[in-house]
Amino acid sequence: MRSWIAFWNILMKDMRNYYLKPPNISWGIIFPVAWTLMFLLKSPTAVDVRELLPGVMSLSVLFGTTSMLSVTLTFERRSRSFERLLLAPLDLNLLMLAKTSGAIVFGLINAFVPVLFAAFLTDLSGIDWLPALGAIFLIAVTSTLLGLFIAVSVKEIFEAQTFSNFFRFPMIFLCGLFIPVESLPIFLQPISYMFPLTYGADILKSSISQNGHLGVPINFLILLAFAVGLFAVSVRNVKHKWIY
Amino acid sequence: MDSVEVNQLTKRYGDLAAADHISFSVRDGEIFGFLGPNGAGKTTTINLLTGLARPTSGSARIAGFDCATEIKKAQPVMGIVPDESNLYEEMDGLENLSFCAALYGIGKEEREKKAGELLRQFGLAEAGKKPFGAYSKGMKRKLTIAAAIIHDPKILFLDEPTTGIDVASARQIRELIRTLNRKGTTIFLTTHYIEEAERLCNRVAFIVGGTIVRIGQLDELMREVQQENVVQLAFANGGAELEPALRESFPHVVVEASGTDAIRLRSALPLNLTPLMRFFEQKGVTVYEARIMRPSLEEVFVKITGIALEKMKQEKEGKGKQ
Ligand SMILES: Nc1ncnc2c1ncn2[C@@H]1O[C@H](COP(=O)(O)OP(=O)(O)O)[C@@H](O)[C@H]1O
Ligand SMILES: [Mg+2]
Numbered sequence: 001m002r003s004w005i006a007f008w009n010i011l012m013k014d015m016r017n018y019y020l021k022p023p024n025i026s027w028g029i030i031f032p033v034a035w036t037l038m039f040l041l042k043s044p045t046a047v048d049v050r051e052l053l054p055g056v057m058s059l060s061v062l063f064g065t066t067s068m069l070s071v072t073l074t075f076e077r078r079s080r081s082f083e084r085l086l087l088a089p090l091d092l093n094l095l096m097l098a099k100t101s102g103a104i105v106f107g108l109i110n111a112f113v114p115v116l117f118a119a120f121l122t123d124l125s126g127i128d129w130l131p132a133l134g135a136i137f138l139i140a141v142t143s144t145l146l147g148l149f150i151a152v153s154v155k156e157i158f159e160a161q162t163f164s165n166f167f168r169f170p171m172i173f174l175c176g177l178f179i180p181v182e183s184l185p186i187f188l189q190p191i192s193y194m195f196p197l198t199y200g201a202d203i204l205k206s207s208i209s210q211n212g213h214l215g216v217p218i219n220f221l222i223l224l225a226f227a228v229g230l231f232a233v234s235v236r237n238v239k240h241k242w243i244y
Numbered sequence: 245m246d247s248v249e250v251n252q253l254t255k256r257y258g259d260l261a262a263a264d265h266i267s268f269s270v271r272d273g274e275i276f277g278f279l280g281p282n283g284a285g286k287t288t289t290i291n292l293l294t295g296l297a298r299p300t301s302g303s304a305r306i307a308g309f310d311c312a313t314e315i316k317k318a319q320p321v322m323g324i325v326p327d328e329s330n331l332y333e334e335m336d337g338l339e340n341l342s343f344c345a346a347l348y349g350i351g352k353e354e355r356e357k358k359a360g361e362l363l364r365q366f367g368l369a370e371a372g373k374k375p376f377g378a379y380s381k382g383m384k385r386k387l388t389i390a391a392a393i394i395h396d397p398k399i400l401f402l403d404e405p406t407t408g409i410d411v412a413s414a415r416q417i418r419e420l421i422r423t424l425n426r427k428g429t430t431i432f433l434t435t436h437y438i439e440e441a442e443r444l445c446n447r448v449a450f451i452v453g454g455t456i457v458r459i460g461q462l463d464e465l466m467r468e469v470q471q472e473n474v475v476q477l478a479f480a481n482g483g484a485e486l487e488p489a490l491r492e493s494f495p496h497v498v499v500e501a502s503g504t505d506a507i508r509l510r511s512a513l514p515l516n517l518t519p520l521m522r523f524f525e526q527k528g529v530t531v532y533e534a535r536i537m538r539p540s541l542e543e544v545f546v547k548i549t550g551i552a553l554e555k556m557k558q559e560k561e562g563k564g565k566q
Contacts, residue, residue, distance in 0.1 A: 002349025009346035017334055080330035087294055088347035089319035244297055 006090045007098045014102035018072045024106070032060040032114040049122040054204030055177035056114040057136060058197060062143045062168055064110035069103035069147035070160035077242070078157070086243065096235050100144045107140035128207035131216050135203035138223040142196035145230035152237040170195075177201045196226040247272050247399045247430045248293065252302035255288050262288040264454035265302065270399070270432050275425050277445035278434040279545065285454040286434035287327055290403050293432075294324050307398065320348060323397030323429075327404045329384040333377030337368055337387055340376055341394055348395035355394070362390040366420070382413025389420065393429070400424060402433040406440060418444060442541040450549055458548045462541065469544045472510050474537035475517070479505045480530040493523055508537070 018024065035056045036049075076082040085095055118124060150163045173179060174188060175197040181189055192198050199219040206212030212219075248270035255263040263285045270276040278286050291297035293304055295315035304311040309318035331340045338359050345355030363372040366386045371379060376387065385405065392400060405421065406414035421444060425431050435441055441448050442462065449459040458465070477483075484501040490509075491499050498510040509515060517534060524531050 005349045005351065006347045009343055013332075013335075013343055017332065079333065080326065080328060081332055083296055083326065083330060084344065084347065086296060087319060087324050089316050089349075090347065091316060243295070 003090055003094055006088060007094055010085065010095070010098035011101050011105075014072065014099065015105065019068065019102055019106040024068070027064075029113050031063055032056055032110065033117065035059055036114060036117060048209075049118050050124070051209055053114060053118050054201060054208050057111045058139055058175070058177055058201050058204060059172060060110040060114055061107040061136060061139045062171065062197060065103045065107035065140055065143040066147040066150065066168060067161055067164040068106055069100065069144050070151040070154070070164055071157055072103075073099065073148070073151035074154060074157050074160045077151075082242070092239060093235055096148070096231070096238060100141075100148060100231075103144040103147060104137075104140045107144060108136065111136045111140070130207075131203050131220075132207040134220065135200045135207070135223075138220070138227060139197060139200035141227045142200070142223060142230060145227065145234055146196075148234040149230060149237070152234060152241055171197050174198070175201045177205075196223055196230075199223050199226075246270060248276075248304070248306050248432065250289075250293070250302075250304045253289070253292060253299055253304050254301045255285075255292055255297060256300045261454045263292060263299075266451070266454070266456045267302075268449050268456060268459055270430060271447075273425070273428060273430055274446045275421070275431040275433065275444050277441040277448040278432070278451055279436070279438065279441045279448050279541075280434075280451035281436055284436075284451045286436075286451060287403055288454075289451070290324070290401050290432075290434065294322060294401060295319060320395070321398040323392035323395070323400040325385075325389050325392045325400070325402040325405055327407070329376075329381075329388040331376045331384070331388060331391060334375055336375050337363055337372035337379075340387065341391055344391040345394045350395060358394055362394060366390050367416075380410075380413075382409040382416075385409050385413065385417065386420075389417065393424065397429065399430040399432065402431065404434055404436065406435070406437065438540070438542045438545055448541070450545060452549050465544045465548075466539055466541065469539045469547050472512050473515050474508060474510050475515050476502065476506060476508045476533075476535045476537055477520075477524075477531050478533040478535070479507075479524075480532055481505060483507065483524070483529045483531075486524075486527060486529065489527075490523065494520070 036052065073082070076085075085099075086092075088095075115124070146167060147164065150160055150167070154160050154163055170191070174181075174184065174192040175195055176192060177197075181192045181198065184192060199214065199222045202212040202214045203216055203219045203223075204212075206216055246269040248268075250266060250268050252265045252267055253263055254261060254265050266285075266289065268276075278289065280286055288297065292299050293306060293311055295311065295318075299312055306318040307321045309315070311318060332343070335343065338356070341359035341362060342352075342355045345358060346352075350358070360372075363369050366389070368383060368387060368390070371383055371387075376384065379387065389402070389405070392402075402421065405417055409417075418440070421431060421433070431444075433444065445462060447459065447461050448465070450457045460468075482505055484504045484507055487499055487501045487507065490497075490507070494509075496511060496513065497515070500508045500510075502508045509520070521531060
């Protein structure tokens, strides 16, 4: 009970101090809009907005969460306010859960900006929302944890930014959203399957445009395993690197 | 009972032993001072005790809990004031205090009430509405102390609480520390200001290069260094000219004039004041003050650690400029 007061207040403080600040809100809106426009403009034939939706949603989440958490954590470590959290009588797992939850919620909000736009442009009926929501949630969780992993590995804020792009750009092209994994050069295919985003994208494709191919349950299991694994590794890293 | 028990605690960073087999205990209700120059290992020790660092070897217990394995059980009873204020710049005083209380599981109503009380007590009621980033150094330090005691800790750690802030705030902070201690809070403070340790602490440990070179009750340490008894007499008008006559009458006492109306007397044996007073009465000189001169903690420190005073002073000034 007492721990949850701490958990809730850390989450709320992060939302207020970082995620719901005007620059970040506008980032969350501009970014998905830019992606949508880019795809609409570049294709010679009329594209189905619905076909684009899985990709734009995933990218919005990916970009919203990875750098957000790594930047805010690196910032708090530099200003040493993070030490306060380590000094509180709060289990490290719960503390890291609170820190990641803020970024996850922010990622989820980002994901629904493109859905709102799409709702005006096209008919969204027939989408299997339950797996889609589950996939978005798990994409948010795994990309946030990737952000945590980055934060534990860097010292400076600009490093956090650079390092997140190092992960994100290959992911965009290799996750199967824009180029199907099967049509990638054979030596790149194993790399695709190392990214959690590949599995999340597959669920989204199944539930929005019915062209996934791994099967929803398998994808969920793999995503869950990624989430648990990344969280455990990150907390372990926090323990070893930040409690020096 | 001992609030803190430290046994052979060691922390190595590569080849450097930042804390090297240190052992000490802090008794319930006392103000314990950790005194040493920059880089001595003071902050490292606090980090090891509070859960920000892990010892290489040795152990420490706070309120009976092991600092390495049961730190989360010990943390509710400790308050920590770090050497640099680390509250949230973008949040105001009230929000900062309330957030810190929430970290200790205190409910909304209670923490807002306590935050308001502390802001008033610390003279920050007005500043409570300003963002922390806009505070002066002294105000920042005060709010950081308020944040550290909002959950009523039994033991308060302060890392150089008055370093780098203005004289008035420093005085206020020392007074706050005394008040907290009178109300029953055990205090562990580090400082490189010898005068601060002298003014505040019941017991001190001298730490140099990661090693505790001496621990003791302040007055005991001072007595130990004192090899002779020194008394300074002050006269209403003149009196210093009696120096040669005094020497003649009291051959075992070393007499030194100190200005025109004071005289300093030194002796290896306890000084008997009665014949001295009779001597001055016969000469018709009024003695209105007899002061027993004690060595300063500074002298004790130099004697025990062998560190030149100049070095301490330089570091102090260097740090003050930053
Ligand atoms: N994280 C760290 N990594 C490497 N060396 C460190 C670290 N923290 C402290 N030190 C070194 O340990 C020594 C003691 O430092 P510290 O405890 O901060 O001293 P003090 O607080 O007494 O000024 C210094 O030489 C310092 O450079
Ligand atoms: Mg220090």
